[in-house]
Amino acid sequence: MPKKAKSEKLIRRGVRTDGRKIHDLRNIKIEVGPLERADGSAYIEWGNNKILAAVYGPREVHPRHLARPDRAFFRCRYHMAPFSTTERKRPAPSRRERELSKVTRVALEPSILTKLYPRAGIDVFIEILQSDGGTRCAGITAASIALVDAGIPMKDLVAACAAGKIDGKIVLDLNEVEDQEGDADVPVAIMPRTGGISLLQMDGILSQTEFKEALELALEGCKQVYELQKEALTKAYVQEEAPVKDEEKSEGEEQNE
Numbered sequence: 001m002p003k004k005a006k007s008e009k010l011i012r013r014g015v016r017t018d019g020r021k022i023h024d025l026r027n028i029k030i031e032v033g034p035l036e037r038a039d040g041s042a043y044i045e046w047g048n049n050k051i052l053a054a055v056y057g058p059r060e061v062h063p064r065h066l067a068r069p070d071r072a073f074f075r076c077r078y079h080m081a082p083f084s085t086t087e088r089k090r091p092a093p094s095r096r097e098r099e100l101s102k103v104t105r106v107a108l109e110p111s112i113l114t115k116l117y118p119r120a121g122i123d124v125f126i127e128i129l130q131s132d133g134g135t136r137c138a139g140i141t142a143a144s145i146a147l148v149d150a151g152i153p154m155k156d157l158v159a160a161c162a163a164g165k166i167d168g169k170i171v172l173d174l175n176e177v178e179d180q181e182g183d184a185d186v187p188v189a190i191m192p193r194t195g196g197i198s199l200l201q202m203d204g205i206l207s208q209t210e211f212k213e214a215l216e217l218a219l220e221g222c223k224q225v226y227e228l229q230k231e232a233l234t235k236a237y238v239q240e241e242a243p244v245k246d247e248e249k250s251e252g253e254e255q256n257e
């Protein structure tokens with residue numbers, strides 16, 4: 001987003017406009033598998049962002065000429081609902097949506113074992129229902145969970161988070177006002193087990209020292225996001241299995257009676 005003219009201070013006595021301290025992440029809630037029709041899905045609330053991610057595949061690729069002989073064809077679509085922002089958003093696909101679709105694909109693809117599915121297609125759809133800055137990172141984080149939910153073999157999860165500069169300070173996880181009125185934004189995505197960085201962008205201007213500080217802070221944010229992803233998956237899969245075991249146990253008990 002283009003930077004707007006600064007209106008008022010974004011940090012007062014160490015506190016940001018939404019009450020956070022400079023190194024605080026917004027509240028994040030992840031739900032695994034909310035959509036029944038998709039092969040895998042996830043819903044994320046990241047501060048005021050509300051985002052759905054759906055995955056289809058591996059399945060036949062359409063149009064067929066896009067199929068690759070040695071790997072799955074991996075596609076991502078990032079889409080912002082016209083009602084997702086306070087400003088009017090044109091319903092037609094924008095240049096920004098095309099860019100963020102590509103950025104999402106590039107961030108996720110290194111974690112996916114595409115060579116296991118030659119000629120097949122894997123599709124990721126990200127729908128921004130409500131946006132408040134940092135939607136690319138939240139979308140990538142949700143899509144990575146949806147890929148797991150679809151059972152797509154992966155080397156690692158992908159966790160994303162941004163850091164940036166507002167009022168001369170390096171802060172974690174910029175919201176929309178901070179993004180628009182601040183000085184810079186550095187979105188980062190990592191594959192936490194290997195430590196590989198699959199997304200690194202910079203919007204705005206930072207000195208070398210500031211960039212290093214922002215990158216380190218964003219990496220810390222990614223690690224916190226990774227813990228929340230693991231927690232959501234554990235809650236969805238490990239705890240879900242427990243009642244089945246109980247049922248099996250009671251069935252066994254009934255048979256013994």
Ligand code: ADP
Pocket residue numbers: 001085086087088089090096131132133134135136137176179
């Ligand atoms: P990100 O959401 O990844 O931070 P941007 O920096 O491009 O991506 O956008 C920052 C925020 O600005 C978005 O999260 C959204 O709230 C708002 N925004 C972006 N594009 C538009 C648009 N076309 N119309 C209205 N608001 C937008």
